[in-house]
Each structure stands twice: as structure tokens, then as C-alpha cells.
Amino acid sequence: MITKKTLSLKSIYRFSGQHLLWLVPWMLLVTTIYHFTHWKLITLPWLPLSLIGTAVAFYVGFKNNQSYERLYEARKIWGAMVNHSRKLATTIKNYQADGAQNDSGQALRKQIIYRHIAYLYQLREQLLKPTPWEHVSLNWVFGSYNEIRRNNFFDAIKEELDEVANHHYLSDDEKKQLDAAANKATQLMDRQTQSVQALYQEKSINMMQQIEIQGILNGIYDEQGKAERIKNYPFPRQYASFSFAFVCIFVFLLPFGIVGEFSKLGEAYVWLSVPIGVVIGWIYVVMEMIGDYSENPFEGLHNDxxxxxxxRIVEIDLLQMIGDPNVPKPIQPKDGVLF
Structure with missing residues (x-):
């Protein structure tokens, strides 16, 4: 997530500057051909080109709106995870059945809270696994570029990731039992239900308290399922693919229309079609890219x-609730990006 109020020119160039490597030569090529040949045949009337540009803008705008909905829903899911986590911790810590000792089931209660912290980090790890339609999985040059960017982001937070790996919230036996699980996060939630049931059987909590705690766990299950749906169900590829194709068609035709318009102003003005065409083409490309990167909120890039x-916020809250002295520091943005 980008935390800066405004993007620097360096950040903008990192995001979209590589497209100037083909936009400038293409605009320059068409302009040069027209300047030396004066072929009217290669010019296009501005009216049909403007109609195409308007249609593409509407289509890309629709796609971007839907992509933002996926991104915002993902943020709401993790916001709900925070709320459910706090409710789980406070109920596990404080709920007691009538007649139960104050220290009844304390070890099991702490184990549930520690396991929940491990669950959140495990769910994050699962959601970051690349899928075939994400940018880091592309087989061409931009796939390699995004894979490098993702690795650079992970390198920037290597210290924090090592700190997470060194926390032992699960026992060695529990870790071994999870090795064969296809969905480790789901299995951890199943263990949570077993532990809550054990608290009830020990008479540390009563039935109504067990039902309420299980309702919180079920809410966490629901949010996990929503996150997995966004991760595993891609933005409809016909919308994404045709949006990209329409932008390419428009940018391809753009210099043929611009060079004809500037030629009406005089011979010297023809060369203005190069910078103007690059700016217009770059705007359309960036509009397409914004929606394209927003549709995958769990791929490990800057817009995640x-x-x-x-x-980490949940980890800090939960550890402080149970009085654990080993409370880590909050994650800080790196170069304007919060991970």
C-alpha cells in the first residue's frame, strides 16, 4: 500500500516509465515517415480516432471501477479480520463459567491466542502465492520485471519477515502436523475450535460462551473464504484482455491522426505530434495499468x-492483552510503501 500523499516522479517512472521505451519510437517513426514522404494515405481523420478514444476511455473507466471494488473489498476483509481477532482474544481471555477458578485453562487460552497470531501470518503467506493471471507469473518481459520488483519489496522487509519466522507461536508437533495440509490456515482454525471445545469440557467456559466464541471463529472463516475468493477467482479475463487490446489499438492509431492534424499548421509543427502523441498514449496506458494492478490485491506488489x-497490529494487540513482554514494533513503510 502506497502511503505517500503524492507520488514522486521517480515512483511514477518506476511504475510506468518503461512504456516510454516503445511509445517514443512509435510516435517518432510515424512522424518521420510522414515528414519525409508527405503520404496523406497514412493520416487518419481526427473524428473517428476521437470516437475510438472516447469509447476506450469509458471502457477502461468501467474496468478500473470494478478493479477498485476488488481492492476495497480486500481491505474490508482484513479490517474485519482485525475486529474478529480482537473479539476472539478478549473473549478467550475473560470469559469464565460460573464457579470456575480465575486461572482455569490459562495455558489453553494463551495457546489459542498464540495460534491465532500464527494463523494470520499463515493466511498472509498463502494469499501471496502467485496465480497464473498475476503480474509476477507473466512469461514475457513484464513478468520478469514484476518478479524483480516483488523480490525487491521482500528484500526491503527481510528483517521483519525474519522476525516473524523466528516467533514460535506453534509447537514443533503442531508444525509437523500441518506440513501435509493443503490449506494450513484452515487446519489452524479447526484446531481453534477443538481448543474452545476443550475449554468447555474443562468447564472453564459455559455453553453460551462457547457458542459466542465459535461464532467469532466462524466469522474469521467467512473472511478467509472471501479473501480466497478474490485470490483464486480472477477478474473476468474478457474485461481485462479487451481493455488491454482496445488501448493498444488506440495507441497504434494515435500517431496517424495526430500527425495529420499538426500538418495542417505547417511543416515545422509536424514534429509536435511526437511529444503530444507520447503524452496522450502514456495517459491511456497508465489508466489501463492502474486498473490492471488493482485487480490483484494479494500479489506482493506496491498496490497490495x-x-x-x-x-503485526493484531499481534501487538493480542500480546498486550495477555501481558506477553515480547511485543514487537509496528511495521513501518519502506520508501513510501507499507507491506
Missing amino acids: IPMLAIC
Whole structure:
């Protein structure tokens, strides 16, 4: 998640500057051909080109709106995770059945809270696994570029990730039992239900308290399922693919229309079609890219939901609730990006 109020020119160039490597030569090529040949055949009337540009802008705008909905829903899911986590911790810590001792089931209660912290980090790890339609999985040059960017982001928070790996919230036996699980986060939630049932059987909590705590766990299950739906169900590819194709068509035709318009102003003005065409083409490309990167909020790039920071916030809250002295520091943004 980008935390700066405004993007620097350096950040903008990192995000979209590589497209200037083909926009400038393409605009320059068409302009040069027209300047030396004066072929009217290669010019296009501005009216049909403007109609195409308007249609593409509407289509890209629709796609971007839907992409933002996926991004915002992902943020709401993790916001709900924070709320459910706090409710789980406070109920596990304080709920007691009538007649139960004050220290009844304390070890099991702490184990539930520790396991929940491990669950959040495990869910984050699962959501970051690349899928075939995400940018880091592309087989061409931009896939390699995004994979490098993702690795650079992870390198920037290597110290924080090592700190997470060194926390032992699960026993060695529990870790071994999870090794064979296809969905480790789900299995951890199943253990939570077993532990809550054990608290009830020990008469540390009563039935109504067990039902309420299980309702919180079920809410966490629901949010996990919503996050997995966004991760595993791609933005409809026909919308994404045709949006990209329409932008490419418009940018391809753009210099043929611009060069004809500037030629009407005089021979010297033809060269203005190069910078003007690059700016217009770059705007359309960036509009397409914004929606394209927003549709995958769990791929480990700059526009992601800051799951690591959210997990750390919950970890701090829960450890302080139970009086654990080993409270880590909050995650801080790196170069204007919060992870």
C-alpha cells in the first residue's frame, strides 16, 4: 500500500516509465515517415480516432471501477479480520463459567491466542502465492520485471519477515502436523475450535460462551473464504484482455491522426505530434495499468493490501492483552510503501 500523499516522479517512472521505451519510437517513426514522404494515405481523420478514444476511455473507466471494488473489498476483509481477532482474544481471555477458578485453562487460552497470531501470518503467506493471471507469473518481459520488483519489496522487509519466522507461536508437533495440509490456515482454525471445545469440557467456559466464541471463529472463516475468493477467482479475463487490446489499438492509431492534424499548421509543427502523441498514449496506458494492478490485491506488489502491517497490529494487540513482554514494533513503510 502506497502511503505517500503524492507520488514522486521517480515512483511514477518506476511504475510506468518503461512504456516510454516503445511509445517514443512509435510516435517518432510515424512522424518521420510522414515528414519525409508527405503520404496523406497514412493520416487518419481526427473524428473517428476521437470516437475510438472516447469509447476506450469509458471502457477502461468501467474496468478500473470494478478493479477498485476488488481492492476495497480486500481491505474490508482484513479490517474485519482485525475486529474478529480482537473479539476472539478478549473473549478467550475473560470469559469464565460460573464457579470456575480465575486461572482455569490459562495455558489453553494463551495457546489459542498464540495460534491465532500464527494463523494470520499463515493466511498472509498463502494469499501471496502467485496465480497464473498475476503480474509476477507473466512469461514475457513484464513478468520478469514484476518478479524483480516483488523480490525487491521482500528484500526491503527481510528483517521483519525474519522476525516473524523466528516467533514460535506453534509447537514443533503442531508444525509437523500441518506440513501435509493443503490449506494450513484452515487446519489452524479447526484446531481453534477443538481448543474452545476443550475449554468447555474443562468447564472453564459455559455453553453460551462457547457458542459466542465459535461464532467469532466462524466469522474469521467467512473472511478467509472471501479473501480466497478474490485470490483464486480472477477478474473476468474478457474485461481485462479487451481493455488491454482496445488501448493498444488506440495507441497504434494515435500517431496517424495526430500527425495529420499538426500538418495542417505547417511543416515545422509536424514534429509536435511526437511529444503530444507520447503524452496522450502514456495517459491511456497508465489508466489501463492502474486498473490492471488493482485487480490483484494479494500479489506482493506496491498496490497490495498491507497484510504484514495488519498482522503485526493484531499481534501487538493480542500480546498486550495477555501481558506477553515480547511485543514487537509496528511495521513501518519502506520508501513510501507499507507491506
